[in-house]
Amino acid sequence: MTGVSVVPVEVLLAKRVQEMVLDGEEPPAPYLSRDGDEAQDISSPSSIIPIIDLSLFSSSIPHNKQEEELQKLRSALSSWGCFQAIGHGISTMFLDKIRQVSREYFEQPMEEKKKQAKEIEGFDGYGADPPPEQGQPLDWSDRLFLEVYPEDLRKPKFWPQNPKSFREILEDYTSKIIPLTERVSKAMAKSLNLEENCFLNQFGERAMLHARFNYYSRCPRPDLVLGLKPHADGSGYTLILQDDIGLQVLKDEQWFTVPMISEAILVLMADQMEIMTNGVFKSPVHRVLTHSQRERISVAVFYTPEKNKEIGPENGLINEERPRIFKNVKDYADVHWKYYNQGLRALHTAHV
Ligand SMILES: O=C(O)CCC(=O)C(=O)O
Numbered sequence: 001m002t003g004v005s006v007v008p009v010e011v012l013l014a015k016r017v018q019e020m021v022l023d024g025e026e027p028p029a030p031y032l033s034r035d036g037d038e039a040q041d042i043s044s045p046s047s048i049i050p051i052i053d054l055s056l057f058s059s060s061i062p063h064n065k066q067e068e069e070l071q072k073l074r075s076a077l078s079s080w081g082c083f084q085a086i087g088h089g090i091s092t093m094f095l096d097k098i099r100q101v102s103r104e105y106f107e108q109p110m111e112e113k114k115k116q117a118k119e120i121e122g123f124d125g126y127g128a129d130p131p132p133e134q135g136q137p138l139d140w141s142d143r144l145f146l147e148v149y150p151e152d153l154r155k156p157k158f159w160p161q162n163p164k165s166f167r168e169i170l171e172d173y174t175s176k177i178i179p180l181t182e183r184v185s186k187a188m189a190k191s192l193n194l195e196e197n198c199f200l201n202q203f204g205e206r207a208m209l210h211a212r213f214n215y216y217s218r219c220p221r222p223d224l225v226l227g228l229k230p231h232a233d234g235s236g237y238t239l240i241l242q243d244d245i246g247l248q249v250l251k252d253e254q255w256f257t258v259p260m261i262s263e264a265i266l267v268l269m270a271d272q273m274e275i276m277t278n279g280v281f282k283s284p285v286h287r288v289l290t291h292s293q294r295e296r297i298s299v300a301v302f303y304t305p306e307k308n309k310e311i312g313p314e315n316g317l318i319n320e321e322r323p324r325i326f327k328n329v330k331d332y333a334d335v336h337w338k339y340y341n342q343g344l345r346a347l348h349t350a351h352v
Pocket residue numbers: 212214228233240242247286288297298300
């Protein structure tokens with residue numbers, strides 16, 4: 001196995017994982033992050049991660065059916081912190097188109113992708129995340145990170161020109177995701193007996209959407225290397241589209257694999273929803289495994305409260321039995337990132 005690396009992380013990161021795989025390289029030491037925790041891996045039967053049918057929340061559905069699904073939603077988010085959304089109104093054909101164009105993007109020659117190359121320290125563009133603090137493992141992944149909404153925050157130089165349909169498909173997806181976040185935010189509020197617009201008001205009119213296209217190359221040592229290290233997200237919540245299994249969610253100290261359902265979008269609570277619900281909904285720790293034979297694609301869209309907007313626990317969720325456990329916070333995602341780089345969570349910084 002590879003010894004202690006003397007190559008600075010910045011230099012290592014300049015060579016993408018996909019290039020290392022093409023060159024037949026073994027993962028260098030900074031990528032080794034697993035230590036034989038396989039015993040805890042659960043290949044869960046597909047029924048375990050809750051599936052919620054969003055079409056049951058429309059007004060034409062009988063009240064008792066809606067109530068039943070709302071209860072299921074509340075229970076899913078209080079225990080798992082995520083659910084697989086179906087009945088969301090985005091066709092499977094279109095979801096497949098996004099999966100396909102994402103794969104086509106990453107399968108292009110490196111010179112093409114490097115046209116959107118990010119700065120080592122920056123966030124937007126193609127490459128790896130900024131270097132973590134010393135001693136933190138690197139992820140076996142390449143990603144393209146783009147700000148997509150509000151439109152004036154876009155940085156066009158990082159938007160790929162190729163594949164030709166990429167831009168249009170991403171714009172189309174954005175226009176479908178916006179109403180989806182409205183439906184999900186309203187349903188979550190109703191499930192907690194809160195006024196249906198309360199979360200939407202906290203996110204604000206200029207709530208942000210960031211898209212992260214992840215490409216996890218095959219890995220010769222899936223036993224030692226992770227596609228993405230364990231973390232919780234710093235957004236409000238995240239919508240994840242996957243084309244294969246690999247994502248795992250931590251619950252009761254066990255890892256559960258998120259099953260692949262082609263029509264589903266995984267809705268994953270992030271720290272800011274845990275804050276807004278005063279801890280009722282959980283922002284789960286999750287990670288991505290690598291596979292020795294297959295690459296995996298995912299598209300994560302982070303839905304985050306608008307810049308400079310103070311958010312905090314809903315009043316309706318603070319009472320004598322459940323006192324306020326979080327402060328109001330602003331631009332929490334920035335704090336989250338500082339801790340993420342050190343392999344830590346930031347949620348404690350928001351505790352009262
Ligand atoms: O690849 C995945 O399924 C999850 C990606 C993820 O957790 C992230 O981008 O924050």
